[in-house]
Amino acid sequence: MEKRMERSLIYNGTITAEQFLFYEIRIASKYYLDGTSVEDAIEEIKENNLFQYPTERLVARMARSCYKRLDALDDEQLRQELSSAPAEIAKQINLYAMMRYNRIVWDFMVGVIGEKFRSQDFEFSRKDLNVFFSHLQEQNDDIAGWSESTVNKIKQVLTKILVEVEILDTFKSTRLNPLFLCEELEEGIRRNNDLEALVAFNCFR
Template sequence: MVVNMPYNGSLTAEQFLFYEMRIVSKKYLEGTTIDEIIEYIKRDNLFQYPTEREVPRLARACQRRIVALSNDKLVYELANASVEVAKQINLYAMMRYNRLVREFMTDLIGEKYRQQDFSYTRKDINVFFSHLQEQNDDVAAWSEQTVRKLKQVLTKCLIETEMLDSVRDTTLNPIFISEELESGIRDNIDLTALAAFNCFR
């Protein structure tokens, strides 16, 4: 499980990748290999990147997140559901794959939802990273630039899933978890993830 994985700063490059995840998940469901998926994306420039250089790495990152979901129903919804539902599932896939995202969403955002404390300030995310740096040598070794970028990416995840309205916003929106995601999380017996989506039933 993700809690035993080392912390990983790759999020600075990988980010939310929603439209990339939609494309890769559709091909993944067809049983296409990752190398074939990469060629398919390159052939029609489906990621619409200025060059092909980033395509293999980011397509592989998408595939790893999809595999981390461990749930074909969630992968299907990620590929086919409405944008709002699929974005929640994409964030959950990030939580399954990346320990930093997991702890940010459960320990900081989930706790705020639990306590009905909807404030979200720069201080909150700074304190979250300070605690991590005190507890973990790998995180402590990250450069200021890396940490700053990670804070930006994590905040953008909140905006993408409508938990936050903008970068300058300081109030979390009390969102509703989609039925599809709640069902998938329960099927995965991953109940600690529910708090990140304001679900305590």
């Protein structure tokens, strides 16, 4: 738990640009697991256009973000699963990596989605996001200083994350689907002693 808190103590808005990055992290994880430095990985990704971006402008930033998430997982087995497991499992692991890397994602998934799962309240609306950010802005001066456009963008990204892992069916859905935590991720969360994170994946045992 201490390792997680060290990583995610500071709030930042980097997910406005980074987002879910599932396709990218699957590619980057193979280089990471091979022990390839992030700079060498960036060069290979650029050379072979592996991210399939229209320009190379964002490749370095996104590859570095993927490496940071892989670092944040702090579990070699989860990194292997993220690289090669079926998409449904790997997407859950990517979400967990995002939670450990970005405190906003952690707080949202544990404090909002986890609590809804716990209380069996599956209704979800823009109001839930608004209340979440109002509380953050009251508690944190940095977030209080963020522009409205930044906050709105993060709200969009958080909603898209829920769609990616099928907690929401679509961006406009108003009802949460009860997630079924994959065994591989549950074991990894327990190895990391991140038991608080289990509620975000609808697991209370």
